[in-house]
Amino acid sequence: MTNNKDQSGVDSNSTPTPAQDAAESGVSAALAGTRASEPVDQDFVSPPTGAISLVDHREAEDTDQPAQGVVPGRPASVDESNQVTAGGYGVGVDAKYVPSSMAGPTRRVLRNVSEVRHFFRVNDTPVFFVGATPFNLLGLDRWVRNLSYISFYDGWDGAHPRIFTPKNKPAREFESGEDINNWLLRHHEVRALIDSRTPQGTRPKIALVFFNEETEEICEELGYDLILPKAQLREMLDSKLITTRLGNEVGAPSVPNILTTVDSWDALKKETTENNLGTDLVVQTAYGDSGKTTFFINSEEDWDEYKDEIVGQEVKVMKRINNFPVAVEAVRTDAGTIVGPFMTELTGYPELTPYRGGWCGNETFPDVLDDETRAIASDMVRRLGDRLGEEGYMGFFEVDVLIDLDTKDVYLGELNPRISGATSITQVTAGAYADVPLFLFHLLQYMDVELQLDVDEINERWAELAAVDVWSQAVVKEISPGVARIDKAPRTGQYFVDADGGLVYRRPALDWHQLQNSSEVFFMRIYGPGEFRWKGADLGIIVSIGRLQRDTGNGTALSIRAKHLIESFRDMYTVTPLVRPAGAKGSAGLKA
Template sequence: MSTKREEEKRNQAQNALEKNGAIVKISIRNITDLRLVMHRNQRPIYFISASPFNLLGIDDWVGSFKIISYFESFEGRHPNVFVPSKIPGFEPKSIEDINNHLLQHPEAIDYITRRGGRPAALFLMFDEKTEALCQELGMEVWHSTAKLRQRCDNKIETVRIGNKVGVRSVPNTLGPARTYQELLSSAIKAGLGADLVVQTAFGDSGRTTFFIASEDDYNLHAEKIAAESELKIMKRIKCRSATIEACATSSGTFVSPLMTEIIGKPELTPYKGGWAGNEIFAGAFSEEIRVRARDMTTRLGDQLFREGYRGCFNVDLLVDLENNEVYLGELNPRISGASSLPNQAAFAYADAPLMLFHIMEFLRMDHQIDVKELNDRWSCKEFVDSWSQVIIKWTEDSNEIVTRPPATGIYRMAPDGKMFFDRYDYRRKGIESDEEAFFQRFTGPGDSLKKGRDLGALMLRGRMMDDEFKLNERTHKWIEFLKSCYASKPTPETQCDKA
């Protein structure tokens, strides 16, 4: 157990560096200061989640950064990932369930306690129970409160937040739709027409986004739609989806380059309108659209900060193909599925990943970094390299158990088109050419194989879509190959049903 004096030294080191034998308080004024402070960090910081995917590689930048994961992606070979043993009977229904389970797992508690210090926790998703469990463990949650995050995550509230700062959503109206007639009446009054998109206040992966052009469409989802007291009812537009990661701090809002979104591809997800991945490349959008997107994101970030929110957030945007208007789609006040891509992009390696600014804010260190200078630099094409990522879901109707999954690491495509596992690695930057891919496994031996299950994340150099924004041939081959690497057997229940 650490002594009181050792604890004081750690606390002092957290906000100071040693220079010529004297302790000098650090004020972060530039990227050099930030990188040095993060490298010398001694305070235990944990990312607790189902998988390390979202913050993969941040441990290279931040001292004493560890990941506590539910899924074993790396077979015990990642130096900074701890995976406690599975407890029989636990069947999570959400990421919050997983995080709360990990915070109560005896092995995870022992791991945190043994490392000592004043632990801090980062999450992809969390709730008020998570906050209470962290308090019991003496862990500080380095996010805005679950209550505030939930309010900002509400799609109805997102419209209102955007309206405050002149960031427009797709033409819409807010209200109930207990019948198709009520939905149509509200839409016509708002001038939206009869071809509509309806969203509930909460939900992800397209499971609570409904495309309704007739009463039959409405009836398919009537139970879910009618149960909501308030819905976001939008005019359906022909659009391209885009996304952007940012970080709201007391220095201002840091904004990463604009990315494309890979949405609703049936090869990747069974959910129509469901997020499946992203691309980051210099020519993804015109300069006019990129400028507007950055401005919208900055205004949203500044407004979030005024409302008490701090740290990383994600904004989904919709670009109307008929008039080039850019609309606010969704606001995700948290680390997101897209976070891993910009955190490992060229601009991040040249300066710093966005996650470092998030940690800087919650370390409560004095910082006055020139936000405009960084944002202007990151908007230059020279700071944007070309990478893509997708999350591969199991899309077949089945109920089986995985017996042999593909390993995490670098895979290669030979000149004859044959694909194979080449070598173990736990970082995307291990990719050496366009013929290689990094696959991080989520679903492992003994896990269920059901429709909608996340198998893993695939990362490639270059694009995964063509100029028509359809998955290209190379991507199809990688998806088919990696799915074929999963061997499984029927569950006992399935075998009984067949008998």
């Protein structure tokens, strides 16, 4: 992409390790994520996910105890008010609570959305979303019976009836989201939980954001169905160069570019001049987070700064344009490609992230794109999705689309062949409630069903419904240097702005689906009391009805309301900084 941002969906390499950030302040971040009850005078490693960003998976606390009256693996009890009581959380009677005795015979041919809704309402096949947190698919259990979340962190402290967190979590360092997921899948408590919820003769379905060939091997050994495209295929399609070539094949062009190998500024300037790209350039390597592998070059000085990252490999060299980026998720199914709502991104705001150009949220609202541009962009995404199908790719993917503000041309940006950070917004839009959440079409590709859906009709309806929604989310990262132990943190739940304009905790909530208006917001805590925070650590996520950005005529800026929410949640954290005693070396001797 031509804008310098972290990859939507949070790539496993998108955030420096705590040790790298803490080194600036002389404090070892190897403590990050260890429990407050642990001694701090020995060599520690960073927490699970301490070395990576958690935006696509998250949350804090290590209890897996069920709420009172809730038996793991069984429906919670329903009271006379038609609400499920679980640790004080009021829960509507959703798909997950439908008794299996109500289920009719499974239909293996699904011809319309009504049949799809019924299929998931009575689903008996266990589905598990595994990750550091349940954020991406949180709330999907409202539609899918027998869907559970296996999470390293639990911001609900055991009160969410569908989230399981292992009790035994020794402090250790993970280098990526894949490492977290593989650790969870191997964990004896997790395996026991999956076994307890899986009928004999049934293979449980496993969904994740990040996975690799090791994940595939684990699932194969344990008898789990990994309901994702093959890791090798996903890795191939993750290349920005491959995306560019596939898009060109189907009439979904990228910003004017060349794919080339260059070894000097003169060679680069010669090639771009010959191809009418000028010398104000954006250079991308094939793989990696766009915020850290996208280079803006307009002079020999710029080239000298970045050449070590460019020389010796094929790169994508683009003309720099004045662009407006939008993100959209889609699903490639046997019946065709279904395109979700378009949304903008929150990028690089210093109130939210310490990283220039770093992704920190999304918004969807009626004027994201005008009707004509939306139709062009949607057609491009469908073309790309159909082309991915020819490669054998089936299921969920995210696409970044760039709108040239000077010419109004629409260009393909990046392809993320996975669930992304935008998924949480996609599944709460009007289209999701009129039909089903987009991710359910992904699930159908990996269930024993045949789809005979009118994809054109679904896409037309979703394009129409997309013009009525206003939702936003903001990822709150730690922006100060150093490492500190969290003593107090805001609770996960629903908050509201009171008559005096203050942000007040209203009640527990399982997700954001019950928000009614812009005076209410949902906050999902990531790191909580006893955890450690450092520069770049994900503290929590704000989800709101209503925009968090305002248009300035020269781009966007955070609204006054957004800044108030962010400041209010930050003020709810109290911490004890960690300091290095004089003469101490390494992480030994660190103390609060």
